[in-house]
Amino acid sequence: MSEERTNTNQLINQSTIYQILENVTDPEIPVISVTDLGIVRDVLITDDFVEVIITPTYSGCPAMLEIEKDIHNALKKEGIDHFKITTVLSPAWTTEWMTEEGKQKLKAYGIAPPNPTNPEDIECPQCGSKNTQLLSEFGSTACKSLFKCNDCLEPFDYFKCH
Amino acid sequence: MKDQNLYNYVLQHADSSLILGQRLAEWCGHGPILEQDIAMSNISLDLIGQCRMWYQYAAEIQDEGKSEDEIVAFRDAWDYRNVQLVEQPNGDFAQTIFRQFLFDTYSVHFYEMLINSKDERLAAIAGKSHKEALYHVKWSGDWVIRLGDGTEESHDRMKAAIDELWSYSGELTKPNETETKAFEEGYGVNLAALKEKRDAKIREILTEATLEVPESTYTHEGGKDGRHTEHLGYILSDLQFLQRAYPGQEW
Numbered sequence: 001m002s003e004e005r006t007n008t009n010q011l012i013n014q015s016t017i018y019q020i021l022e023n024v025t026d027p028e029i030p031v032i033s034v035t036d037l038g039i040v041r042d043v044l045i046t047d048d049f050v051e052v053i054i055t056p057t058y059s060g061c062p063a064m065l066e067i068e069k070d071i072h073n074a075l076k077k078e079g080i081d082h083f084k085i086t087t088v089l090s091p092a093w094t095t096e097w098m099t100e101e102g103k104q105k106l107k108a109y110g111i112a113p114p115n116p117t118n119p120e121d122i123e124c125p126q127c128g129s130k131n132t133q134l135l136s137e138f139g140s141t142a143c144k145s146l147f148k149c150n151d152c153l154e155p156f157d158y159f160k161c162h
Numbered sequence: 163m164k165d166q167n168l169y170n171y172v173l174q175h176a177d178s179s180l181i182l183g184q185r186l187a188e189w190c191g192h193g194p195i196l197e198q199d200i201a202m203s204n205i206s207l208d209l210i211g212q213c214r215m216w217y218q219y220a221a222e223i224q225d226e227g228k229s230e231d232e233i234v235a236f237r238d239a240w241d242y243r244n245v246q247l248v249e250q251p252n253g254d255f256a257q258t259i260f261r262q263f264l265f266d267t268y269s270v271h272f273y274e275m276l277i278n279s280k281d282e283r284l285a286a287i288a289g290k291s292h293k294e295a296l297y298h299v300k301w302s303g304d305w306v307i308r309l310g311d312g313t314e315e316s317h318d319r320m321k322a323a324i325d326e327l328w329s330y331s332g333e334l335t336k337p338n339e340t341e342t343k344a345f346e347e348g349y350g351v352n353l354a355a356l357k358e359k360r361d362a363k364i365r366e367i368l369t370e371a372t373l374e375v376p377e378s379t380y381t382h383e384g385g386k387d388g389r390h391t392e393h394l395g396y397i398l399s400d401l402q403f404l405q406r407a408y409p410g411q412e413w
Binding site: 056059061088089091092093135136137138142 | 197198200201204205206207208209210211212214215282285286287289290291292293294297300301
């Protein structure tokens with residue numbers, strides 16, 4: 001058994017770890033993965049030891065603990081036993097690290113993705129109208145604020161620029 | 163203990179964030195409207211998240227094998243080093259807003275300046291927290307304006323809140339020995355420079371809110387050295403109960 005594990009471990013490289021992480025999703029927004037969010041800052045491999053470096057989104061985000069557990073379980077499930085997950089604070093996470101793919105997934109899910117180029121110009125994820133209005137700076141989770149579309153009249157979440 | 167002054171400095175900021183976070187959490191489920199209930203819970207969570215970064219660092223500096231939870235739960239009021247402002251009761255919504263505004267105008271500049279600390283860990287905590295403080299001060303500042311420049315009643319309530327809390331404002335920017343030493347050693351913030359920025363911001367917002375900036379410069383002080391108002395004991399009895407009854411719990 002242990003020999004088998006050593007064999008598997010010899011095949012470990014960064015891309016296999018990233019593939020595993022691509023399937024670990026945010027517990028609050030299950031369509032988007034930790035790699036889409038830009039939480040995973042680096043994967044370091046020395047011999048058969050893996051270090052996954054992550055950074056918190058918001059300092060009080062309760063999902064961070066879950067995310068760490070989920071990464072732990074996903075790695076274990078793929079037979080990776082020698083690893084640690086390190087949290088770094090600096091540089092501070094920014095929504096600029098979110099991938100284009102991640103933004104598209106958010107939109108399809110009904111959450112307007114962060115728009116750093118023009119934070120006033122928020123597009124309704126339901127009907128695409130730009131005639132929208134801020135209802136509250138703070139939303140259902142730390143990362144979101146609440147908007148309303150003045151055309152289709154639907155309320156929606158906006159993933160804040162951070 | 164590696165560095166007693168650094169430990170005290172870290173603890174002061176940890177305690178202020180924790181106690182204000184706990185105070186704001188008292189609003190959860192009682193906010194005047196749903197959106198503001200959510201806003202206060204969000205800000206409370208940010209503050210509690212921030213204080214954890216501080217406490218984790220405090221535990222490492224202390225180096226006695228104590229966890230962040232033990233530092234929070236097993237100190238009594240006289241060992242808490244938060245400013246007296248944050249332990250003041252919520253009062254009505256105006257009073258909560260003004261307390262928050264006095265704290266946010268301090269913390270947004272504090273973190274902005276602490277990013278240049280020569281202590282890398284403090285700089286990292288500051289970088290993370292500054293982004294959040296920007297949201298907070300926007301929220302509390304907007305509400306000061308909205309209530310001050312609102313109806314007769316909301317204006318009067320803001321005025322009453324200022325009367326109640328103004329004398330707790332100055333402690334934030336008046337350095338104690340710990341802060342003076344921290345600044346001299348290059349890891350702390352220059353509170354004289356911070357005070358200028360903060361005073362300007364307070365003046366700008368209160369003017370827009372059609373409210374007067376009080377002339378009095380008297381301030382209550384001593385919280386940062388462990389002298390507190392009667393309110394802190396009641397907060398701690400709530401906050402620490404679980405850990406004292408069932409030691410070993412984690413956040």
